[in-house]
Amino acid sequence: MNKxxxxxxxxxxxxxxxxxxxxxxxxxxEMAFLLHDTLDxxxxxxxxxxxxxxxxxxxxxxxxxxxxxxxxxxNPGFKKILEEHYNPIIxxxxxxxxxxxxxxxxxxAGAGANIALACDIVVAHEKVSFxxxxxxxxxxxxxxxxxxxxxxxxxxxxxxLAMLGDKISAxxxxxxxxxxxxxxxxxxxxxxxxLALKLANMPTKxxxxxxxxxxxxxxxxxxSQLALESKLxxxxxxxxxxxxxxxxxxxxxxxxxxxx
Numbered sequence: 001m002n003k004x005x006x007x008x009x010x011x012x013x014x015x016x017x018x019x020x021x022x023x024x025x026x027x028x029x030e031m032a033f034l035l036h037d038t039l040d041x042x043x044x045x046x047x048x049x050x051x052x053x054x055x056x057x058x059x060x061x062x063x064x065x066x067x068x069x070x071x072x073x074x075n076p077g078f079k080k081i082l083e084e085h086y087n088p089i090i091x092x093x094x095x096x097x098x099x100x101x102x103x104x105x106x107x108x109a110g111a112g113a114n115i116a117l118a119c120d121i122v123v124a125h126e127k128v129s130f131x132x133x134x135x136x137x138x139x140x141x142x143x144x145x146x147x148x149x150x151x152x153x154x155x156x157x158x159x160x161l162a163m164l165g166d167k168i169s170a171x172x173x174x175x176x177x178x179x180x181x182x183x184x185x186x187x188x189x190x191x192x193x194x195l196a197l198k199l200a201n202m203p204t205k206x207x208x209x210x211x212x213x214x215x216x217x218x219x220x221x222x223x224s225q226l227a228l229e230s231k232l233x234x235x236x237x238x239x240x241x242x243x244x245x246x247x248x249x250x251x252x253x254x255x256x257x258x259x260x
Contacts, residue, residue, distance in 0.1 A: 004034055020056075097211065099199045209232040
């Protein structure tokens, strides 16, 4: 039986693939727990300096497998689905001190869309669509959709998308600031690899601190944020990567960052 989560580590990059293409990579309990474990493994693996999350087949992720929640023998209930499946996935993605790229290769709907939007950098090819599908079946957005979406695109637009369940193209998503970039279909895999490789070869300790700063900026006041910037800047200035970056700049050469 094929695993519902695939992991490949190459060139300091962990490629995590959602692998239930027959159901558009929708989540069941097994897949959620496998993703938890895979993210944990990537976080603690010193060989991994960047993470790419993508899907196998025509979809990135269609959200929750509705067959599971409508089967009386399989249904774990929404309390468990949220508290044991999706909420831990979101908090893991945000807590990992490594850049996480969502390489959205097909439709991203419901929880699938919101997991993508919780990643650090979101890219999608030109045929991709995003949809907050919850209201269409009488549910509300979860997986931090109500947290990240209004911060990405503004309150009014986010609320309308959540209520109406409109399908948004990758081009529209880029224009409204929902995602970082739309990539042509023919160069999607190559461009994702280039982006991941660039991040993996950057001073990843500093990237982790940048991620922490942006996470805290969601809730900090100005004074608290300035204090945290000072604290982390002092730490960054003591890193080997900082020393290497300055030396490379002075010597007019390409830096060789080690992530420490």
